[in-house]
Amino acid sequence: MDEQYKTTVDAxxxxxxxxxxTFGTVTEKISAxxxxxxxxxxxxxxxxxAFMLTMMLxxxxxxxxxxxxxxWGVTIPIGWGFAIxxxxxxxxxxxxxxxxxxxxxxLRQSWRNSINRFAEAMTLFAVASAGIFPAIHVGRPWLAYWxxxxxxxxxxxxxxxxxxxxxxxxxxxxxxxxALFWFIGLVPDLATLRDRAxxxxxxxxxxxxxxxxxxxxxxxxxxxTAYLLLAGLATPLVLSVHTVVSFDFAVxxxxxxxxxxxxxxxxxxxxYSGFAMVLMLAIPIRKIYGLEDFxxxxxxxxxxxxxxxxxxxxxxxxxxxxxxxxxxGDRYDAFTIWNRLHGPYAVAYWSLLSCNIFIPQLLxxxxxxxxxxxxxxxxxxxxxxxxxxxxxxVVVSLHRDFLTxxxxxxxxxxxxxxxxxxxxxxxxxAMFLFLRLLPAISIFEMRTLLPEAEVKAE
Amino acid sequence: MKRDPVYGIMAEFASAQALVDAAKRTHEAxxxxxxxxxPFPIEGLAEEMGFHRNSVPLVVxxxxxxxGLTGYLMQYxxxxxxxxxxxxxxxxxxWPAFIVxxxxxxxxxAGVSAVLGMLALxxxxxxxxxxxxxxxxxxASKDRFFLIVFSSDPKYDPAGTRxxxxxxxxxxxxxxxx
Numbered sequence: 001m002d003e004q005y006k007t008t009v010d011a012x013x014x015x016x017x018x019x020x021x022t023f024g025t026v027t028e029k030i031s032a033x034x035x036x037x038x039x040x041x042x043x044x045x046x047x048x049x050a051f052m053l054t055m056m057l058x059x060x061x062x063x064x065x066x067x068x069x070x071x072w073g074v075t076i077p078i079g080w081g082f083a084i085x086x087x088x089x090x091x092x093x094x095x096x097x098x099x100x101x102x103x104x105x106x107l108r109q110s111w112r113n114s115i116n117r118f119a120e121a122m123t124l125f126a127v128a129s130a131g132i133f134p135a136i137h138v139g140r141p142w143l144a145y146w147x148x149x150x151x152x153x154x155x156x157x158x159x160x161x162x163x164x165x166x167x168x169x170x171x172x173x174x175x176x177x178x179a180l181f182w183f184i185g186l187v188p189d190l191a192t193l194r195d196r197a198x199x200x201x202x203x204x205x206x207x208x209x210x211x212x213x214x215x216x217x218x219x220x221x222x223x224x225t226a227y228l229l230l231a232g233l234a235t236p237l238v239l240s241v242h243t244v245v246s247f248d249f250a251v252x253x254x255x256x257x258x259x260x261x262x263x264x265x266x267x268x269x270x271x272y273s274g275f276a277m278v279l280m281l282a283i284p285i286r287k288i289y290g291l292e293d294f295x296x297x298x299x300x301x302x303x304x305x306x307x308x309x310x311x312x313x314x315x316x317x318x319x320x321x322x323x324x325x326x327x328x329g330d331r332y333d334a335f336t337i338w339n340r341l342h343g344p345y346a347v348a349y350w351s352l353l354s355c356n357i358f359i360p361q362l363l364x365x366x367x368x369x370x371x372x373x374x375x376x377x378x379x380x381x382x383x384x385x386x387x388x389x390x391x392x393x394v395v396v397s398l399h400r401d402f403l404t405x406x407x408x409x410x411x412x413x414x415x416x417x418x419x420x421x422x423x424x425x426x427x428x429x430a431m432f433l434f435l436r437l438l439p440a441i442s443i444f445e446m447r448t449l450l451p452e453a454e455v456k457a458e
Numbered sequence: 459m460k461r462d463p464v465y466g467i468m469a470e471f472a473s474a475q476a477l478v479d480a481a482k483r484t485h486e487a488x489x490x491x492x493x494x495x496x497p498f499p500i501e502g503l504a505e506e507m508g509f510h511r512n513s514v515p516l517v518v519x520x521x522x523x524x525x526g527l528t529g530y531l532m533q534y535x536x537x538x539x540x541x542x543x544x545x546x547x548x549x550x551x552x553w554p555a556f557i558v559x560x561x562x563x564x565x566x567x568a569g570v571s572a573v574l575g576m577l578a579l580x581x582x583x584x585x586x587x588x589x590x591x592x593x594x595x596x597x598a599s600k601d602r603f604f605l606i607v608f609s610s611d612p613k614y615d616p617a618g619t620r621x622x623x624x625x626x627x628x629x630x631x632x633x634x635x636x
Binding site for chain 2: 022023024027149155156157158159160161163165166169170173176177180181183184188191192194195196207208211212213214215216217218219220221222223224225226229230233234236237240244247444445447448452453454455456
């Protein structure tokens with residue numbers, strides 16, 4: 001790029017990190033949140049509420065184990081209710097974390113350095129929340145391990161031609177790789193905490209977790225290679241995970257599921273909702289912990305732009321679905337679209353269009369992209385919209401299939417809602433703990449952003 | 459063999475640039491068993507000390523190949539050899555359906571190899587290391603940069619090496635007990 005043009009562009013952009021910081025002050029500021037800052041009443045209140053919701057989740061699951069999935073609203077023909085809606089919603093949210101940490105790393109988008117850590121934590125907790133649903137949805141959850149191929153006395157093996165089996169492998173690989181990526185990224189920062197903690201117990205725990213990291217140049221060399229390779233592996237992985245999730249539907253013959261647009265449109269939707277969640281977390285965190293200098297306007301703007309772009313891909317997906325309903329000439333496909341617009345769940349579909357397509361167009365306005373309050377609200381709307389999208393795919397497709405005699409309606413029960421809201425509580429409780437126990441921003445990667453980190457070869 | 463009571467001589471620097479320059483000069487002076495410590499990865503630092511390639515990519519490649527083969531052969535053996543089951547009239551060895559899990563297993567094995575391979579090659583976890591005996595070394599994870607010449611270096615001699623390192627204009631010099 002032309003040097004002068006680059007300087008002009010850079011001058012107009014908000015910086016990734018406000019000027020005036022040194023290695024020492026960056027370290028100080030981020031590690032102080034964990035090591036010295038006392039937990040505020042607000043933290044206890046937030047964590048307390050989230051913890052109570054987690055208890056509600058356990059209660060709902062406990063009662064489910066006692067009574068069976070009859071306590072939910074699922075019936076025939078709608079055998080996949082909230083559990084699958086929530087599973088897809090949560091796993092989609094997780095995708096933004098991997099996108100930020102892996103794909104943006106490969107694309108050398110250094111602004112990611114200040115948000116990748118908590119975005120990865122978000123991924124882990126979202127995948128954990130997602131993982132609950134298929135496990136409790138199988139009806140006999142104590143046999144959920146039958147999904148894995150292990151030598152057994154029945155002498156049978158799983159059915160590998162089923163997308164549901166692919167999903168087991170995709171999601172468990174995704175959870176493992178995300179956890180490893182997150183932990184490896186944490187190791188140098190854990191060493192920082194080990195060296196800075198004063199309490200003996202904290203030093204012992206951070207010391208053990210840091211694996212004796214000492215920042216040797218040879219270690220960094222291998223570390224960077226491994227980190228880059230992990231990013232390269234996580235990139236196709238994250239695209240495959242939601243693709244495989246979409247196969248759960250697309251391989252079926254139900255009208256509204258059986259389409260080839262699903263994989264790309266699911267992946268875009270996943271990133272869309274994930275960035276919305278990143279913003280909903282980042283905006284309060286930067287405000288409460290005074291991290292506006294590290295998570296700057298630039299990050300908010302860039303995330304908003306990613307949402308705008310992926311939102312348009314999602315809109316394209318809806319458009320193609322409608323077009324194919326007409327173009328295929330298949331009366332069941334055509335009816336699916338008509339039913340979405342005019343059927344008993346039309347309110348949900350119109351809300352979906354508003355939440356996912358119309359309202360997010362506000363992000364074209366620069367003023368709103370840079371306003372944390374506006375972004376927070378738009379992100380909330382998008383998260384609602386993406387949840388509705390999965391509700392429409394799962395429930396609205398199933399409730400009107402080929403035979404009118406097998407039509408039905410789906411009414412979620414209080415247990416459905418308690419389980420869903422409970423996982424939000426669990427997710428938030430984990431986030432609250434994470435903020436207090438581990439550095440929420442990658443300290444060592446922030447150091448590399450400082451001008452003093454630049455080294456000229458002689 | 460009796461262990462040398464001194465593990466090495468360590469110099470402290472205040473900037474990344476100073477560390478890179480010092481590492482380069484030390485390496486050029488003929489010292490081979492040296493190491494540098496920094497709070498973040500510095501591009502080119504390991505290369506200045508003569509460390510150009512590492513084996514992590516090879517480990518990952520082997521892990522990926524093993525994972526892919528494991529994934530595919532597992533499905534083949536289970537579905538076509540050990541318990542062939544007719545599902546929807548598809549052949550027992552229906553390879554297109556096996557691709558997804560083969561892919562996931564490739565990524566899983568390669569990713570786990572990247573992490574474990576990197577740790578193993580780095581000799582981690584290693585809770586104790588002589589460099590931690592230097593009190594100021596705690597700053598190596600914050601804002602200071604360190605260079606060490608190990609006493610096992612063939613060119614090492616206590617007075618001469620210390621003299622040489624003082625010539626690198628460090629902020630401080632300390633002897634690392636082993």
